[in-house]
Amino acid sequence: xxxxRGLTKRYGDVLAVDDLSFDVQPGKVTGFLGPxxxxxxxxxxxxxxxxxPTSGTALVNGRPFAALAEPLREVGALLDPGSVHPGRSGxxxxxxxxRTNGIPERRVEQAIELAGLGSAAGRxxxxxxxxMRQRLGIAAALLADPRILVFDEPINGLDLDGVRWIxxxxxxxxxxxxxxxxxxxxxxxxxxxxxxxxxxxxxxLIADAxxxxxxxxLGNLQVRVRTSESGPLLxxxxxxxxxxxRVDDNELQVDDTTAEQVGDLAHALQVPVHHxxxxxxxxxxxxxxxxxxxxxxxxxxxxxxx
Amino acid sequence: xxxxxxxxxxxxxxxxxxRVLARACAAEWTRLWTVKATWWFLAAAAVVMLGIGTxxxxxxxxxxxxxxxxxxxxVSRISAMPAQFALLALVLLAVTSDYATGxxxxxxxxxxxxxxxxxxxxxxxxxxxxxxxxxxxxxxAVAAFTAARPLLxxxxxxxxxxxxxxxxxxxxxxxxxxxxxxxxxxAAGGLxxxxxxxxxxPLLLPQFGYEWMTELALVLPGTGxxxxxxxxxxxxxxxSSSVVLAAWAVGAVALGWARLxxxxxxx
Numbered sequence: 001x002x003x004x005r006g007l008t009k010r011y012g013d014v015l016a017v018d019d020l021s022f023d024v025q026p027g028k029v030t031g032f033l034g035p036x037x038x039x040x041x042x043x044x045x046x047x048x049x050x051x052x053p054t055s056g057t058a059l060v061n062g063r064p065f066a067a068l069a070e071p072l073r074e075v076g077a078l079l080d081p082g083s084v085h086p087g088r089s090g091x092x093x094x095x096x097x098x099r100t101n102g103i104p105e106r107r108v109e110q111a112i113e114l115a116g117l118g119s120a121a122g123r124x125x126x127x128x129x130x131x132m133r134q135r136l137g138i139a140a141a142l143l144a145d146p147r148i149l150v151f152d153e154p155i156n157g158l159d160l161d162g163v164r165w166i167x168x169x170x171x172x173x174x175x176x177x178x179x180x181x182x183x184x185x186x187x188x189x190x191x192x193x194x195x196x197x198x199x200x201x202x203x204x205l206i207a208d209a210x211x212x213x214x215x216x217x218l219g220n221l222q223v224r225v226r227t228s229e230s231g232p233l234l235x236x237x238x239x240x241x242x243x244x245x246r247v248d249d250n251e252l253q254v255d256d257t258t259a260e261q262v263g264d265l266a267h268a269l270q271v272p273v274h275h276x277x278x279x280x281x282x283x284x285x286x287x288x289x290x291x292x293x294x295x296x297x298x299x300x301x302x303x304x305x306x
Numbered sequence: 307x308x309x310x311x312x313x314x315x316x317x318x319x320x321x322x323x324x325r326v327l328a329r330a331c332a333a334e335w336t337r338l339w340t341v342k343a344t345w346w347f348l349a350a351a352a353v354v355m356l357g358i359g360t361x362x363x364x365x366x367x368x369x370x371x372x373x374x375x376x377x378x379x380x381v382s383r384i385s386a387m388p389a390q391f392a393l394l395a396l397v398l399l400a401v402t403s404d405y406a407t408g409x410x411x412x413x414x415x416x417x418x419x420x421x422x423x424x425x426x427x428x429x430x431x432x433x434x435x436x437x438x439x440x441x442x443x444x445x446x447a448v449a450a451f452t453a454a455r456p457l458l459x460x461x462x463x464x465x466x467x468x469x470x471x472x473x474x475x476x477x478x479x480x481x482x483x484x485x486x487x488x489x490x491x492x493a494a495g496g497l498x499x500x501x502x503x504x505x506x507x508p509l510l511l512p513q514f515g516y517e518w519m520t521e522l523a524l525v526l527p528g529t530g531x532x533x534x535x536x537x538x539x540x541x542x543x544x545x546s547s548s549v550v551l552a553a554w555a556v557g558a559v560a561l562g563w564a565r566l567x568x569x570x571x572x573x
Contacts, residue, residue: 011573049418050411050571066418069321077415083408085341092340093412099333100416102325140412 001026001179002047002148006056009042009203016042018203019056024181026147029174031194031211032183039203040183041079044152048077060148072101076141077150081133081157086126090117090136093125097140107143115139116165130157138169148179155189167193191215223254223262226275233271240265250274323422330417330426338400338430347396351389352442358385359446363453378451378458379468382443383535386472389442390479390531393435394504397480398496400431401487410572420567424488428559432480439476440469475531478551479504482527485558488566503554504528527554 002024009017017039024030034040045051047058049066057064060075068074084093094108112121115135120128128136134157141149154166170193174180184190190197190211197214199207207214227233230250237244243255254262259278266273338344362381366373404410417423447465451458482503486496508528511519520541523529530547533539539547 045571048415050414051573052568052570066420068418069323069326071418072416079411079415080408083411085337085403085407085409087341087343088337089340092336096333096336096340097412097416099336100329102321102329 001061002150002181003059003062004043004047004056005058007043007046007053007058008055009039009046009051010054016203017046017053020200020203020205021056022198022205022208024148024179024198025196026179027174027177028195029170029180029182029193030196030198031190032181032198032200033185033187033190033194034183034200034206035185038200040185040200041152042203043200044077044079044150044181044183047150048075048079050079070101070144072097072103072140072144072146074146075148075150076143076146077152078134078137078141078154079150079152081130081137084125084133084136087124089122089124090128090132090139091121093136094121094140094143097143101144103144111139111143114142131159131162134158134162138166146178149173149181151180151182153183153185155184155186163189221256221258222279223257223259224251224275224277224279225254225262225266225273226251227266227271227273229271232269233266236265236269236271237262253279323419326417326419327422327426330422331430333416334426334430338434341403343399343403344396347392347399348438351392351396351438352445354389354392355382355385355442355446356449358388359449360453363450363458366450366454366457372454372457374457375459376457377461377464378447378454379460379464381450382447382468382472385446386439386443386475387532387535390439390476391501391505393439393476394479394483394500395497397431397435397483398487398500399493401427401484402491402493402496405491405572406493408572414571421563424563424566428481428484431484432477435480436473436477440473443469443472471534474548475534475551478527478555479531481555482558485555485560485562488562489558491565491572504531508532525550527551530554 004023005021007017007020008015020039020043032040032043042051043058046053047060047065049064060068065071065075088096091108091112094111095105097103098105098108112118115138117132117135117139120132125133125136134154138151138154141151151170155163158166170180170182174195182190182193194211197207197209197211198205199214224247225233227250230246230252234244234246234252237252237254242257244252247253259276263273263276266276359378359381362384363378366376404413413423414420417426444465447460447468451460479500483496483500486499490496490499503526505528508523508526511523511526524539524541524546527550529539529542530550533542533547534544534551
């Protein structure tokens with residue numbers, strides 16, 4: 001359980017994080033979503049006691065992270081995979097981590113195996129690809145079997161195998177009842193992995209709801225229709241009060257409707273239809289809709305979130 | 307996930323600060339010896355101290371008027387003067403490499419109590435530099451003694467005195483380097499500052515001939531170190547040298563600790 005309350009971080013004139021409040025619940029993958037520079041990393045750094053909040057608090061298991069005696073046993077975190085000494089071997093990096101929290105040496109080998117580092121563990125980190133560094137960071141995060149996991153953009157730099165591995169890992173960790181917070185700007189990725197989404201833009205909370213709610217709440221159904229007589233159909237749709245626009249010469253897009261309605265209308269107008277399809281709003285669209293008007297949603301959403 | 311067996315009970319147990327510090331020290335020890343820089347600087351200090359010892363011994367042996375029964379410990383004092391800089395660089399890099407590489411982020415994730423991290427790193431690096439300096443100083447005297455045999459002696463009481471002085475000078479210098487490292491968070495800036503304070507300014511300032519510059523040089527840590535190791539610095543006593551060294555060490559440590567505890571990790 002992570003509780004963020006009124007978290008604010010100001011760098012000079014820039015308000016990087018602005019009065020952010022949300023909870024991260026156990027047993028779910030919570031996606032922390034926002035464009036670059038939205039304040040995701042800064043928020044995570046404050047959660048982990050790296051940066052001092054200008055105001056507000058972030059508690060893990062009810063306590064500030066910086067007060068923990070054995071943090072690795074409670075919170076495993078991967079922030080920047082490049083933030084390691086490149087001259088040390090992966091295994092030695094994990095050994096240092098293990099010593100700090102009194103973790104037995106055999107866990108180091110288990111974590112190496114779990115993260116799929118294999119023989120690379122003996123090599124110096126400077127020779128690692130970004131993907132290998134991500135795996136090393138995840139190995140460190142899982143070292144002491146923590147109940148809370150915080151990953152900042154873990155997909156970055158991974159190949160397809162790695163991405164699939166991360167997805168499975170996040171799912172398993174959440175299914176075991178752990179609290180999992182994953183930040184990303186890859187919206188399609190979050191659509192696949194996250195149960196809940198905390199969306200921020202310019203440091204402010206935009207939405208805090210389940211992924212389904214966000215998709216349903218914003219993803220009004222659209223219909224695309226292709227026809228050789230797009231002019232009469234467009235006129236007919238607009239006459240019936242639909243919001244419709246032309247995509248190209250032979251294709252129209254109709255908002256807030258279903259394929260049945262558009263098909264029936266075309267039939268009534270005796271317009272030949274070549275193709276008719278409902279378009280599911282992707283998170284991408286929902287997200288753009290949210291972030292482009294974030295002040296309005298910021299005030300409006302909290303009631304919907306519980 | 308066969309290797310992850312959830313054990314929720316472990317998260318609530320409390321661990322004493324002493325144990326957390328002991329673990330942090332063990333981790334710092336591993337950190338120190340798993341990077342090459344430490345070994346290189348230690349090797350450099352060894353080459354300087356043993357090399358100067360051997361050369362001094364050979365010169366004494368080849369002297370037309372060979373010294374009869376002089377203590378070999380004198381060479382430890384001389385060779386410690388240049389060799390201390392290799393050990394101070396070792397200490398400084400052990401602190402600042404975390405800032406250069408971003409390694410301070412995982413370091414603080416694993417040891418979020420910053421005072422614990424500071425104390426552990428200071429103890430391990432200062433201790434390592436001091437012990438290495440004392441051992442190499444002894445090695446330097448033994449090298450001279452061996453190379454000049456049987457002309458020089460190794461009297462125990464003077465040995466203890468010399469090695470004690472080397473320990474004080476290195477401990478104070480290393481503490482200064484730790485403090486500067488945490489304060490400046492930058493290897494180049496730290497090294498330049500250490501060199502200025504410990505070597506260049508104490509040498510150069512008196513050369514200008516202004517009274518105030520000479521007086522300023524007397525309160526620099528390098529002057530204290532030079533007087534304790536080599537003697538012969540006009541205007542300095544053992545007490546004043548020790549006070550100057552200690553004051554710089556304590557001041558730098560306090561500032562470095564304050565910056566680590568108060569500021570964001572690495573911004």
